[in-house]
Amino acid sequence: EVQLVESGGGLVQPGGSLKLSCAASGFIFSDSAMHWVRQSSGKGLEWVGRIRSKANSYATAYAASVKGRFTISRDDSNNTAYLQMNSLKTEDTAVYYCTRLVGAKPFGYYYYYMDVWGKGTTVTVSS
Amino acid sequence: DVQMTQSPSSLSASVGDRVTITCRASQSISSFLNWYQQKPGEAPKLLIYAAFSLQSGVPSRFSGSGSGTDFTLTISSLQPEDFATYYCQQGYSTPWTFGQGTKVDVK
Numbered sequence: 001e002v003q004l005v006e007s008g009g010g011l012v013q014p015g016g017s018l019k020l021s022c023a024a025s026g027f028i029f030s031d032s033a034m035h036w037v038r039q040s041s042g043k044g045l046e047w048v049g050r051i052r053s054k055a056n057s058y059a060t061a062y063a064a065s066v067k068g069r070f071t072i073s074r075d076d077s078n079n080t081a082y083l084q085m086n087s088l089k090t091e092d093t094a095v096y097y098c099t100r101l102v103g104a105k106p107f108g109y110y111y112y113y114m115d116v117w118g119k120g121t122t123v124t125v126s127s
Numbered sequence: 128d129v130q131m132t133q134s135p136s137s138l139s140a141s142v143g144d145r146v147t148i149t150c151r152a153s154q155s156i157s158s159f160l161n162w163y164q165q166k167p168g169e170a171p172k173l174l175i176y177a178a179f180s181l182q183s184g185v186p187s188r189f190s191g192s193g194s195g196t197d198f199t200l201t202i203s204s205l206q207p208e209d210f211a212t213y214y215c216q217q218g219y220s221t222p223w224t225f226g227q228g229t230k231v232d233v234k
Binding site for chain 2: 035037044045046047050061062063064097104106107109111112113114115117118119120
């Protein structure tokens with residue numbers, strides 16, 4: 001069974017740091033790009049960032065709201081992705097989901113989408 | 128950044144109704160459009176990718192259409208388990224962006 005399990009969430013003060021983990025199983029993790037998406041309470045979904053596979057140079061990209069503060073990394077030997085969050089702000093309070101990116105070619109081009117999601121881990125930034 | 132706008136923000140419907148949700152992109156995104164369903168307390172679930180390709184295991188009452196800037200998610204006959212919030216998401220360019228969501232509740 002394909003599965004993603006996030007961990008590492010908790011309560012942290014503004015300006016603090018937290019590192020989330022995403023443990024993957026049931027698929028070839030090293031071949032997959034991994035994304036992080038967050039959702040504030042009662043609000044919509046916000047894409048946080050992604051890391052590509054080794055074949056794609058582990059390239060990362062981030063939302064403007066977290067760029068320079070958050071870093072996504074991965075350990076293919078342990079099938080785990082990470083989200084290092086520094087200089088946290090109250091507006092970073094959210095449930096954080098990790099997701100797997102897959103691609104399909106239904107008509108000529110590769111189309112990418114997030115097909116598997118973890119259950120999420122809650123991050124609360126408050127004094 | 129590509130802005131995604133869904134309408135309506137919420138709707139009330141009955142079991143058996145045909146439900147249509149629209150999503151508009153601020154620029155052309157070809158068919159790089161995905162739809163997700165989210166129930167309270169759960170992670171989002173992929174329904175449709177590439178505008179109209181049904182994800183494996185998703186009931187055929189769900190369908191997607193559109194290309195360019197205007198897209199539609201249709202539920203042909205609403206079932207009790209379909210009351211949820213639906214999000215569109217563009218996969219055309221980084222940063223990936225979501226619509227604000229459409230909540231489907233009981234009429």
